[in-house]
Structure formats: C-alpha cells, structure tokens
Amino acid sequence: MFYLSKETQHQADVAHIAYFPESDIDLDRLTYSMQELKAEKQWIPERFHGAIDSGTLYRMSEQWQDFLNWCEQTIATHQVHFENMYKNRLLIATKFDEAAAEVFNDSLHDGAILNIKRQDGNVTLLIDMRGGFTPKAVIRLTFMEAQETGELARDYVYDELIETTNGYVLRVLSGSPYDEWTIDFTDVKASFVYRPKAYTEREQYKDVFSYIGDLTPSLHYFILENQEFIDFDVHNIEQRETGFFINDLLLGITTEQVIERIYCDLYEDPFAHFSEMVPLEELEEAALSEDPVLRVRAFNTMFEIDRKAAPIVNRVLRIIQVEEHEEMLMQVIAEHFEKLGLLDAEVKERWLS
Numbered sequence: 001m002f003y004l005s006k007e008t009q010h011q012a013d014v015a016h017i018a019y020f021p022e023s024d025i026d027l028d029r030l031t032y033s034m035q036e037l038k039a040e041k042q043w044i045p046e047r048f049h050g051a052i053d054s055g056t057l058y059r060m061s062e063q064w065q066d067f068l069n070w071c072e073q074t075i076a077t078h079q080v081h082f083e084n085m086y087k088n089r090l091l092i093a094t095k096f097d098e099a100a101a102e103v104f105n106d107s108l109h110d111g112a113i114l115n116i117k118r119q120d121g122n123v124t125l126l127i128d129m130r131g132g133f134t135p136k137a138v139i140r141l142t143f144m145e146a147q148e149t150g151e152l153a154r155d156y157v158y159d160e161l162i163e164t165t166n167g168y169v170l171r172v173l174s175g176s177p178y179d180e181w182t183i184d185f186t187d188v189k190a191s192f193v194y195r196p197k198a199y200t201e202r203e204q205y206k207d208v209f210s211y212i213g214d215l216t217p218s219l220h221y222f223i224l225e226n227q228e229f230i231d232f233d234v235h236n237i238e239q240r241e242t243g244f245f246i247n248d249l250l251l252g253i254t255t256e257q258v259i260e261r262i263y264c265d266l267y268e269d270p271f272a273h274f275s276e277m278v279p280l281e282e283l284e285e286a287a288l289s290e291d292p293v294l295r296v297r298a299f300n301t302m303f304e305i306d307r308k309a310a311p312i313v314n315r316v317l318r319i320i321q322v323e324e325h326e327e328m329l330m331q332v333i334a335e336h337f338e339k340l341g342l343l344d345a346e347v348k349e350r351w352l353s
Contacts, residue, residue: 003081005180018030108134287316314337
C-alpha cells in the first residue's frame with residue numbers, strides 16, 4: 001500500500017553516503033564513508049559486504065563501479081517515488097477543506113511535533129514549523145475517527161498520504177533513527193498561525209511595547225496556550241512587577257519571551273520591501289547608495305526593467321565600489337546584461353574577465 005517505510009528511506013539514505021564520481025574522491029571522506037557503510041550493511045546488497053568490511057570497495061574499480069551504479073539506481077528510484085507521492089498528495093488534498101488542503105500542499109518536513117492529543121476518537125497534532133519549509137509558524141491538524149499504528153517521535157521528517165475506500169491514511173517517518181507512524185482517518189481539519197513581519201527583526205527590540213507598535217493593526221493576534229490558539233488584543237498587554245500579562249495570563253518575564261508568544265492570522269512577507277521598484281530617474285543614485293536595502297531594491301529593479309536600465313547599469317558597474325560579499329551579485333548583473341548584448345566592453349572586462 002505504501003512505498004514510504006523505514007526500510008525504503010533508510011536504504012536511500014545509505015545510497016547517498018559514498019555516492020560521488022571517482023574524479024571527486026576525497027580519500028579522508030571516503031575512509032570515513034566506509035566506516036559508515038560498515039554500520040549500515042543491512043541496507044546494502046550482500047555482494048558488497050566483503051569489500052566494505054575490508055575497506056577495499058573503492059580500490060576495486062569494477063566492484064566500485066557496480067556499487068556506484070547501485071547507489072545511482074536506488075537514489076533515482078527513490079526520487080521517482082517521492083515525486084509521485086508529492087503529486088498524489090496534491091490530488092488528495094483537493095478533497096479536504098481549504099485550510100487542510102493548504103497545509104498538505106505545503107511540506108511538513110522538519111517540523112517539530114509539540115504535542116499529540118487523543119480525544120473522542122480524534123487525534124490532534126501540533127507542529128512547530130520554524131525549521132521547516134513553509135511560512136506557517138505553528139500548524140494544528142486534527143484527524144477525525146482516527147486509528148494509529150507505530151510511534152511518532154519529535155521531528156516530522158517524511159510523509160506519504162493515500163486514499164482508501166474508507167477515507168485516508170497518512171504514513172509519517174519521524175525522528176532519527178526513523179520511527180514509523182501510520183494513521184487512518186475519515187477527514188482532517190487544520191488551523192495555523194504565522195509570525196508577524198516584525199518577528200524577523202526581533203533582536204532589535206528592547207521592549208515589548210516598541211514591538212507591539214510595529215505590528216500591523218488590521219491583523220488578529222494569538223498566543224499558544226494549552227495547545228490552543230487564543231485570540232487576544234496586543235494592546236491589552238500589561239507590564240507588572242512579575243512580568244507581562246494578558247488579564248491573569250503570564251506571557252513572559254522578558255521582551256524576548258513575550259515576542260516568542262505572539263502569532264498572527266495572515267502571512268506578511270518580511271522581505272516584500274526589497275521588491276519595491278525604484279523610479280528610473282532615481283535608479284543610479286539608489287544603486288550607488290550606502291543604504292543596503294535601497295541598493296538591493298535598485299538592482300532588483302534593473303533586472304525587472306531590463307533593457308531600459310542598460311545605460312544606468314553600465315555607469316554603475318563602471319564605478320561602483322563593493323565589499324567582497326557583493327562581488328558575486330555584480331557578476332550576476334553583468335552576466336545578465338552581457339547575454340542581452342548590452343554590456344560595455346570595459347564593464348565586461350571589470351566583472352567578467
């Protein structure tokens with residue numbers, strides 16, 4: 001029924017350990033990799049075991065090539081299955097309500113499972129996504145009429161969703177080494193919250209109220225309390241001798257603790273200002289500015305308006321002085337306008353020679 005299992009994922013992981021072309025061989029790394037392979041022989045075809053034990057696998061050219069071919073095929077097969085799993089999940093998600101579909105259209109990979117609650121035949125997962133691949137900060141999934149098998153560790157790693165005649169089944173690999181958890185359910189409900197835009201610059205805030213002052217007034221704000229999202233008015237936060245409170249609920253003692261407690265209901269792109277276009281007449285001055293945000297906006301504008309910016313690009317790249325970490329960006333810009341045939345020879349010589 002499932003492709004994803006501890007066995008299939010572990011084998012794919014092992015195939016990556018020593019898979020790299022001979023031209024790229026680093027002997028120190030390879031020696032270390034052989035030690036890793038020894039510990040993982042159960043996932044590797046038996047014909048390679050002797051050479052792995054003796055540490056001679058990569059010295060025997062014919063068998064080494066055979067091993068690389070096995071790695072390549074294992075990795076490729078796994079990738080095909082994962083692509084099919086992703087496509088299948090998107091199709092199944094169309095049958096969920098809007099919020100749950102949105103969650104399963106994203107990835108839960110690298111989420112941290114904060115809590116699992118079982119009540120009245122339902123199972124609720126609370127997942128912290130700060131280390132994951134979605135702008136959602138915390139996600140709550142409630143699986144209806146659920147039946148579980150296996151164990152769920154703290155870290156959500158990989159998953160596979162399938163549809164059955166009675167509903168749906170989700171297979172999750174979690175933790176390291178992997179635990180395997182499977183849950184049958186008839187439906188799933190989801191809710192989630194985001195971090196406010198100001199959160200990305202939280203280190204600069206020395207007090208709670210300056211942070212609150214930079215929050216978007218039109219959004220709704222929440223705290224996570226007893227595994228529930230509690231709606232509250234940020235302007236009702238009070239500072240008392242023992243900390244910061246909402247009514248009788250302690251949010252934290254320090255500014256950092258309070259900021260960590262606050263979530264919102266809509267996503268605000270914290271980097272949206274970098275995409276704001278600079279007017280053409282201000283573009284050269286902006287690109288040469290010492291304001292790093294203005295400079296990034298200027299260079300993004302150059303890419304956006306393309307040929308119209310060519311004379312300015314040439315003037316800027318001819319005279320601009322940059323730090324070492326900015327040189328690659330200048331080269332990227334130069335390459336772009338060179339492909340368009342719009343780069344002056346002396347500018348080309350400075351950045352592309």
